[in-house]
Amino acid sequence: MKFARLGESGSEIPVVIDGDHTFDLRSVTSDVNGEFLADDPAGRTQAALNAGSLPVLENADTLRIGAPIARPSAVVCIGQNYAAHARESGSEPPTVPILFLKTPNTVIGPNDTVTIPRGSDKTDWEVELGIVIGKRAAYLDSADEADAHIAGYVVANDVSERAFQMEVSGGQWSKGKIAFGFNPTGPWLVTPDEVDVDNLRLRSWVNGEDRQDSNTNDMIFDVRTIVHHLSQYVTLEPGDLILTGTPQGVAFGGKFPYLKAGDVVDIEIEGLGHQRQEFVAWEASK
Structure with a gap:
């Protein structure tokens, strides 16, 4: 559904x-x-x-397509959850999930315009599988319990400003993740019965050129492990959104340029839909 x-x-x-x-x-x-x-x-x-x-x-x-979920109480994210992306970022694959947060006002429609923040010259794209919580999850005893707490899955673009994230962050990634509109979501929330969540192709393009092409079967920590792990530290509420990490092929890896005003990013996950955003300069959005 x-x-x-x-x-x-x-x-x-x-x-x-x-x-x-x-x-x-x-x-x-x-x-x-x-x-x-x-x-x-x-x-x-x-x-x-x-x-x-x-x-x-x-x-x-x-009609305009909005985010398929109303504003969540929390957007919880997992970093470097694909080994190749960790390596292109200059890091070894993590042995425990890396956690950071986005703010609820980052969640916008899948095709809404995204504003490059004032002072940014390292705005980046990230195709990600999103998990939407359907039942409160706290201190789950095992990963086997996770499915009962998942309402469905969405496409998300974890837009990031890498200088804010890595250079002036003070050691915490969220500063580069929380600009307004930095989480286009949708077009649909798809219920778990229609999703082979462990085998989904993820792709992204910038101005029609291929950037990312991977599969969720390359995740270091799978969906159930993520929900179980997070539940040990945060009480997940119905409607909350979890982003599960991005594969290789982002600008931060050094192979591609960062986004500039006028660029168009396409994001797609098999069975979950397609989204497209134009990026505009902060001055032009005022």
């Missing part, structure tokens, strides 16, 4: 996409938020579809 949110920022309409039709979910929930995701969203939605009580959303294809 694919959930999405369509419409202007702050006024998105929750929908479910079923085949060629987009159905309005407002009779079931006010939004694709933590409350909805914690209360059998797929079962409730399927019951409404079976009953014929969900209207088709007219002109859905003309």
